[in-house]
Amino acid sequence: MKALTFKRYGKSPDVGLSTLDRPTIQPDEILVQIHAAGLNPVDNIVVGGSFKAVLHFQFPAVLGSDLAGVVVEVGSRVTRFRPGDAVFASVFDLGRGSLAEFVAVPESAAALKPSNLDFVQAAAVPMVGLTSWQTLKDRMDLRPGQKVFIPAGSGGIGTFAIQLARLLGAKVGTTVSTGNVELVRGLGADDIIDYKTQDFEHTLRGYDAVLGTVRGDGVEKSLNILKPGGRIVSLVGPVDPAFARSKQLNPLLTWVFGLMSRKIRKLSKKKGVDYAFHFVRPDGHQLAEIRALLEGGRIRPVIDRVFPFDQAKEALDYLALGRAKGKVVVQLSAQP
Missing domain, CATH: 3.40.50.720 (NAD(P)-binding Rossmann-like Domain)
Incomplete structure (x- = not known):
């Protein structure tokens, strides 16, 4: 699968698109095909190494935390999701990233996607x-x-x-x-x-x-x-x-x-x-409560720009300028 990775911390992290093996899932995880990934300022901070004592990655490491996509496989102990479900989640602090075609997500970190939002809008929400x-x-x-x-x-x-x-x-x-x-x-x-x-x-x-x-x-x-x-x-x-x-x-x-x-x-x-x-933690149950607010129209995501996957690095560079009005999102596939 294609993924946006970095190979080391510091001033020369070698950020770019790489080809990695498709993730394998644990019994309590779901495999999600990602349609969109939301970016956050911490994505650029991670690359610099500020949190390397706290966040643990194996290099090359996939960037990104927020995602929206479709479940394609479920682990043997998963009860809340099934293949075909549209979900959104944050995988921050889980040693994996969302700027990839697929990601393994703990069942506890995911929630069903708000029905009134498309994948780009939903990916702007988790973190x-x-x-x-x-x-x-x-x-x-x-x-x-x-x-x-x-x-x-x-x-x-x-x-x-x-x-x-x-x-x-x-x-x-x-x-x-x-x-x-x-x-x-x-x-x-x-x-x-x-x-x-x-x-x-x-x-x-x-x-x-x-x-x-x-x-x-x-x-x-x-x-x-x-x-x-x-x-x-x-x-x-x-x-x-x-x-x-x-x-x-x-x-x-x-x-x-x-x-x-x-x-x-x-x-x-x-x-x-x-x-x-405060260091945000993934929580699918809280996302489900947030989903209810979104579906009720009581909160709406604000999106500044959407970049295609092949411009994901440029999207991170744009975010680093600090001028975005709302969220910057990378779209990996056409909206179904």
């Missing part, structure tokens, strides 16, 4: 949907009437998280460039900061929670807008010791992550707020 669900609902326990700050509202995470936060009854603040104000307003954002002309940390106040999505000093600046007792859940780091312990990493790495996050944890404690790093 941003699961990340939003796990941070806003599970980690923040966001309640009606609370205020949550979701920076970079026009990006892949932002466009989904704003919609979910509004469904949870929260008021949403975000940052965008001038040209994207109407996009995020249409998704439900309340306080919209044009980052080219305003500083959010000097404008917003009284927030209950922050979803950290922007690298740099944005997480530290967001401390200024939180109420005492508020919380920050960061997707971009710094990584904290609690994450290291949850991944059962060795004591040295736990100490290193503690050192990396010492400043933000100290500042958070001084402000009376809680800081945590």
Whole structure:
């Protein structure tokens, strides 16, 4: 089968299309023929090696995490799916990738594709949907009437998280460039900061929670807008010791992550707020709940561009520019 692979970490990862053996499945897995694969910023970060102590690949490794496709084979212990089912899933942190013609997916990571979405639309959902669900609902326990700050509202995470936060009854603040104000307003954002002309940390106040999505000093600046007792859940780091312990990493790495996050944890404690790093996990049951929201028209995927499979590397390069309004998707086959 054809797959987009990288052969090493670092500045020369040798990313390109390769021919690999078709995956074999375990008893609790399904083999999916992929019709579309959604891209995420972490796909480019993985290649650089930032998470090589946490994510374990065998080279050449297949890139990508999000997928939508059709089940072509099921393992002997699989009960929820059968050949011919249209499914969507994330395989992030499972040592495999989705930018390929086929992928083996644990039954527990997959859900039936939303009936009202095509494969391209469905492939845009898994990681941003699961990340939003796990941070806003599970980690923040966001309640009606609370205020949550979701920076970079026009990006892949932002466009989904704003919609979910509004469904949870929260008021949403975000940052965008001038040209994207109407996009995020249409998704439900309340306080919209044009980052080219305003500083959010000097404008917003009284927030209950922050979803950290922007690298740099944005997480530290967001401390200024939180109420005492508020919380920050960061997707971009710094990584904290609690994450290291949850991944059962060795004591040295736990100490290193503690050192990396010492400043933000100290500042958070001084402000009376809680800081945590979040690493999304595949979860088919949560995807099934997200599917219901999509089928009910309560959330919609936002897609910036669709690239053909032979331009998958160019799609990753485009995503790295940071200009996408919503998701970038690679289409592997024509819509059936």
